[in-house]
Amino acid sequence: MMAxxxxxxxxxxxxxxIILMLVFAxxxxxxxxxxxxxxxxxxxxxxxxxxxIFGTDTLGRDIFSRIVYGSRISLSIGFIAVGIAxxxxxxxxxxxxxxxxxxxxxxxxxxDIMLCFPTFFLILAVIAVLEPSIFNIMVVIGATGWMGxxxxxxxxxxxxxxREYVMASKVMGARPAWMIVRHLIPNAIGxxxxxxxxxxxxxxxxxxxxxxxxxxxxxxxxxxxxxxxDGKSTLGVAWWHTVFPGLFILFTVLAYNxxxxxxxxxxxxxxxx
Amino acid sequence: MMDGTIxxxxxxxxxxxxxxxxxxxxxxxxxxxxxxxTFGIVxxxxxxxxxxxxxxxxxxxxxxxxxxxxxxFKSEDLLxxxxxRLRKIRGSKISMVFQEPASAFNPVFxxxxxxxxxxxxxxxxxxxxxxxxxxxxLKRARIADPAKAYHDYPHQLSGGAKQRAMIxxxxxxxxxxxxxxxxxxxxxxxxxxQILDLxxxxxxxxxxxxxxxxxxxGVIARMCDRxxxxxxxxxxxxxxxxxxLNDPKEEYTVSLLESVKALA
Amino acid sequence: xxxYIAKRLIGLIPVFLGIxxxxxxxIHLAPGKPTDIQTSLNxxxxxxxRLRLEKLYGLDKPVYVQYADWLKRFATFDFGRxxxxxxxxxxxxxxxxxxxxxxxVLSIGLILAIGIPLGVIAAVKxxxxxxxxxxxxxxxxxSMPEFWxxxxxxxxxxxxxxxxxxxxxxxxxxEYFSLGGKVLDVAKHLILPVAIxxxxxxxxxxxxxxxxxxxxxHQDYIRTARAKGLKESDVIYxxxxxxxxxxxxxILGLSVPGLIGGSVIFESIFAIPGMGRLFYESVMxxxxxxxxxxxxxxxxLTLIGNLIxxxxxxxxxxxxxxxxxxxxxxE
Numbered sequence: 001m002m003a004x005x006x007x008x009x010x011x012x013x014x015x016x017x018i019i020l021m022l023v024f025a026x027x028x029x030x031x032x033x034x035x036x037x038x039x040x041x042x043x044x045x046x047x048x049x050x051x052x053i054f055g056t057d058t059l060g061r062d063i064f065s066r067i068v069y070g071s072r073i074s075l076s077i078g079f080i081a082v083g084i085a086x087x088x089x090x091x092x093x094x095x096x097x098x099x100x101x102x103x104x105x106x107x108x109x110x111x112d113i114m115l116c117f118p119t120f121f122l123i124l125a126v127i128a129v130l131e132p133s134i135f136n137i138m139v140v141i142g143a144t145g146w147m148g149x150x151x152x153x154x155x156x157x158x159x160x161x162x163r164e165y166v167m168a169s170k171v172m173g174a175r176p177a178w179m180i181v182r183h184l185i186p187n188a189i190g191x192x193x194x195x196x197x198x199x200x201x202x203x204x205x206x207x208x209x210x211x212x213x214x215x216x217x218x219x220x221x222x223x224x225x226x227x228x229x230d231g232k233s234t235l236g237v238a239w240w241h242t243v244f245p246g247l248f249i250l251f252t253v254l255a256y257n258x259x260x261x262x263x264x265x266x267x268x269x270x271x272x273x
Numbered sequence: 274m275m276d277g278t279i280x281x282x283x284x285x286x287x288x289x290x291x292x293x294x295x296x297x298x299x300x301x302x303x304x305x306x307x308x309x310x311t312f313g314i315v316x317x318x319x320x321x322x323x324x325x326x327x328x329x330x331x332x333x334x335x336x337x338x339x340x341x342x343x344x345x346f347k348s349e350d351l352l353x354x355x356x357x358r359l360r361k362i363r364g365s366k367i368s369m370v371f372q373e374p375a376s377a378f379n380p381v382f383x384x385x386x387x388x389x390x391x392x393x394x395x396x397x398x399x400x401x402x403x404x405x406x407x408x409x410x411l412k413r414a415r416i417a418d419p420a421k422a423y424h425d426y427p428h429q430l431s432g433g434a435k436q437r438a439m440i441x442x443x444x445x446x447x448x449x450x451x452x453x454x455x456x457x458x459x460x461x462x463x464x465x466x467q468i469l470d471l472x473x474x475x476x477x478x479x480x481x482x483x484x485x486x487x488x489x490x491g492v493i494a495r496m497c498d499r500x501x502x503x504x505x506x507x508x509x510x511x512x513x514x515x516x517x518l519n520d521p522k523e524e525y526t527v528s529l530l531e532s533v534k535a536l537a
Numbered sequence: 538x539x540x541y542i543a544k545r546l547i548g549l550i551p552v553f554l555g556i557x558x559x560x561x562x563x564i565h566l567a568p569g570k571p572t573d574i575q576t577s578l579n580x581x582x583x584x585x586x587r588l589r590l591e592k593l594y595g596l597d598k599p600v601y602v603q604y605a606d607w608l609k610r611f612a613t614f615d616f617g618r619x620x621x622x623x624x625x626x627x628x629x630x631x632x633x634x635x636x637x638x639x640x641x642v643l644s645i646g647l648i649l650a651i652g653i654p655l656g657v658i659a660a661v662k663x664x665x666x667x668x669x670x671x672x673x674x675x676x677x678x679x680s681m682p683e684f685w686x687x688x689x690x691x692x693x694x695x696x697x698x699x700x701x702x703x704x705x706x707x708x709x710x711x712e713y714f715s716l717g718g719k720v721l722d723v724a725k726h727l728i729l730p731v732a733i734x735x736x737x738x739x740x741x742x743x744x745x746x747x748x749x750x751x752x753x754x755h756q757d758y759i760r761t762a763r764a765k766g767l768k769e770s771d772v773i774y775x776x777x778x779x780x781x782x783x784x785x786x787x788i789l790g791l792s793v794p795g796l797i798g799g800s801v802i803f804e805s806i807f808a809i810p811g812m813g814r815l816f817y818e819s820v821m822x823x824x825x826x827x828x829x830x831x832x833x834x835x836x837x838l839t840l841i842g843n844l845i846x847x848x849x850x851x852x853x854x855x856x857x858x859x860x861x862x863x864x865x866x867x868e
Contacts, residue, residue, distance in 0.1 A: 125829070
């Protein structure tokens with residue numbers, strides 16, 4: 001009982017934080033006190049103060065404003081990458097599950113093979129070949145993260161096929177494909193939603209890692225990841241440059257993870273029905 | 274004990290805390306098991322008979338809880354003992370055989386290992402002696418190839434063989450009281466009677482006091498000296514086997530007997 | 538057992554082929570030819586010279602011939618020569634692999650040594666403070682950007698406190714240390730990287746162990762163990778744990794690619810001369826042969842890791858390698 005209440009409060013705060021970040025992203029110009037790319041050579045690397053609550057960076061830009069604008073990058077990359085992953089996953093899983101047989105074996109082999117590559121290596125390699133751009137990053141993260149959803153969808157379809165063919169053989173003339181889709185959506189939407197929510201967190205982590213390494217979002221566009229790249233070069237000198245952007249990454253990803261887990265718990269008892 | 278009673282259960286209550294309130298699975302059960310006899314508890318599923326057996330050795334898992342009552346074994350109330358004293362009794366003075374042999378053994382250890390564990394937990398003997406004991410009792414349980422069974426893993430044995438192994442494991446420390454919870458329910462009919470024959474044999478040879486739980490009146494009739502009928506957590510009627518079978522006093526007992534006769 | 542291993546090995550062949558296909562595909566995603574970097578920046582290179590270079594790399598042949606070539610070279614670990622210093626890629630990688638493997642192995646060791654006990658305690662003392670804090674810790678571990686943690690710890694331990702070195706794997710005066718001193722020096726350099734690398738995995742394993750244990754503790758055979766009169770510690774740490782570890786082995790196998798991929802980040806941060814850092818440098822300098830070589834080797838390492846996990850699992854779970862009874866067999 002107690003545990004449930006606490007868990008719900010955590011989920012609620014996670015949701016609240018996510019909404020806050022969405023607000024940041026949507027209304028960045030209104031919320032950010034300064035222009036994120038505005039250089040101010042008189043205020044280089046100043047500690048947090050009333051004027052700049054998170055301090056300034058190596059070019060005098062206000063870190064808080066850059067964080068607010070950075071939320072746009074992180075969230076949009078997160079959503080779109082996951083969107084791509086889910087679409088590819090649904091397509092893959094459906095085809096494999098529906099057709100079964102050889103097509104299924106080949107496709108699932110493909111999934112196994114993809115899972116052999118360290119995802120980060122693959123992403124880095126592709127970006128190295130294609131040059132970093134926000135669009136490329138979204139596509140690559142999506143193209144390397146669909147495997148889980150594919151397996152989910154395939155499993156659902158396989159279970160449904162068992163049931164549907166039993167029914168269909170009694171109700172002559174029923175088209176199994178349509179019935180499968182109709183039953184698939186309510187059953188699969190839950191786990192896919194959980195996977196997607198957790199996936200946003202993962203995508204944000206990957207994007208910030210790429211930006212940190214210099215092959216993600218390129219300066220001067222502010223991303224929490226590339227701000228940490230500057231944080232590295234000012235280590236020991238400007239703690240605020242490292243602490244704040246990282247904190248936002250941590251909290252945002254944490255929020256998505258908590259939300260995802262809460263969703264999963266919420267769906268659990270229903271699954272047992 | 275002076276009056277030849279090895280187990281005295283008084284007012285045993287075991288309740289479950291669920292979302293929908295308290296379920297009084299065992300709600301005030303009294304019975305005695307006399308030394309050397311086989312005492313049966315018969316009832317439908319849900320009557321609380323298995324839980325009664327589990328309560329005796331305090332093996333009830335949460336959300337179940339033994340709420341009150343006493344279980345006096347020879348002269349000690351088991352429910353009041355500390356963990357270590359209870360541990361010494363489990364498996365050596367009082368042993369239990371469970372219903373599902375397939376899940377009662379740990380799948381990652383061999384049969385022989387699990388039996389030896391039972392020995393080493395209670396007897397201060399060398400490994401080789403423990404091994405001999407294990408083999409001895411596997412033979413006594415009439416397992417077809419004791420040496421092979423000893424080295425086999427549980428999944429390599431058939432259901433009947435597993436149950437024999439469990440019986441061997443329960444007897445290896447020569448207990449004074451054996452509790453059998455539906456020992457043949459999960460087995461094929463032919464195997465069932467073989468196991469019952471084995472239990473008969475053991476009973477005669479060892480003069481073991483036995484508590485036999487079953488939903489099958491036929492099995493109870495065959496194996497037991499005295500019987501108690503359980504329903505919804507309470508004992509409805511109890512007495513000598515002959516009396517219960519031929520002259521039942523309670524309506525419920527009558528209907529239970531009728532259903533068995535209908536099948537026969 | 539050997540038969541099982543042989544079967545698994547044969548099953549790996551299609552996967553291996555698939556790996557070669559995908560890495561081949563990736564390299565050909567580049568618009569233009571891989572040799573453009575070498576040639577396009579240098580106007581003095583004549584058209585004939587460019588053709589010769591392309592012929593050298595086999596880029597003038599049809600795609601399927603190129604793939605067959607690639608396959609052949611892959612099998613012999615010939616990934617060509619680095620654009621950066623013209624040394625054979627396999628040689629460069631071979632120099633760097635030991636360190637990366639060392640760090641990852643240490644990391645796995647740390648994950649198991651801390652993660653499993655944490656998970657067991659959380660399961661046994663379910664609902665207690667220990668359990669809840671383990672869960673909190675696990676969530677933070679999942680959500681933590683490892684490179685940020687690295688920066689923070691570097692700042693704290695390396696700069697502010699000065700306890701641990703923050704770059705490389707040896708100090709400058711390494712050569713003058715005694716053997717014991719050398720070991721200690723390397724150890725000091727490895728503490729932060731291994732700890733950071735293990736952090737996320739630790740969170741995962743502790744949570745997974747907890748879930749696994751909770752499921753096992755309610756099994757019938759645990760009840761039998763107690764009914765036999767075994768000590769509670771034996772019940773938990775022998776009977777329950779051995780079963781709970783089975784899925785953990787699988788999870789470990791699945792986390793190998795993540796560990797290898799993660800090595801890019803912290804090897805770069807801590808300036809460790811490992812395979813991950815080499816990969817990063819190759820990406821930055823667009824050294825395609827090395828990039829492809831490391832990508833492929835990374836996949837092969839994962840394959841090996843999975844195979845080891847599979848074998849370990851079949852060794853630990855007798856139900857896999859030994860056949861079950863047929864009805865009426867041993868009575």
